[in-house]
Amino acid sequence: MKQNTDNLSRTDINILEELQGDSRITVSELAERVSLSDSPCWRRWKKLEQDGYITGYHASLDRKKLGLQVVGFSQVRLSRHHPTDTEKFEDAVNELSWVITCFCIAGDADYIVQIVAYDLDQYYERVSELRKLPSVFSIQSSIGIKEVKNTHRLPI
Structure with a gap:
């Protein structure tokens, strides 16, 4: 491309x-x-x-120093795909400060959501909160066990 x-x-x-x-x-x-x-x-x-090439400036924080020891990735399937349902889900996800990224994806799931938490108990609570969002049908989660690469730099 x-x-x-x-x-x-x-x-x-x-x-x-x-x-x-x-x-x-x-x-x-x-x-x-x-x-x-x-x-x-x-x-x-x-x-x-x-021209919109630079969209903002931010500080990169060390999540581990802040106590955020758990990073999880939850694949979310919705029960309904009407635009109002997907908008409600996306609006709700945007309000959750502990959701770091959320992408609408192709494949078995509709979205993949990256979540940070202080420990596994809190991660479980956060996934449980995701389950309550509009039109959520199922969630399959994976926990990161080793961070290999994490960058904000784009290849240009």
Whole structure:
């Protein structure tokens, strides 16, 4: 599949790559890394924001240091697939702070939901809460036992 970066210059891509690594970088540091002067670098950075390539900035937190020892993945099947049912489910999932990601998927399940919890008891409580959401028919869960890779960086 072709990358959707045709309208981006190599410099723009370099800016995006640098910002993925450190979004707290100063304009001067970024300009030096991408071989620009400060003003053109700042203008390109702002244009990438305006054009929607940069959707926000965040701090990466260490979930284990915060006590979130359990990561689980629950495949959710809905009993009904009417748009109002799927909207209600998706709206409800969006309100749950302990749901880290949720994707509508193809295959045996309708959604895959990533959940974090302090321990297995809390994970069970959270899956039980998922079961109560609109139109949920079944849930099949798997627990992560070793984190091999976890990144927010996109390959561009």
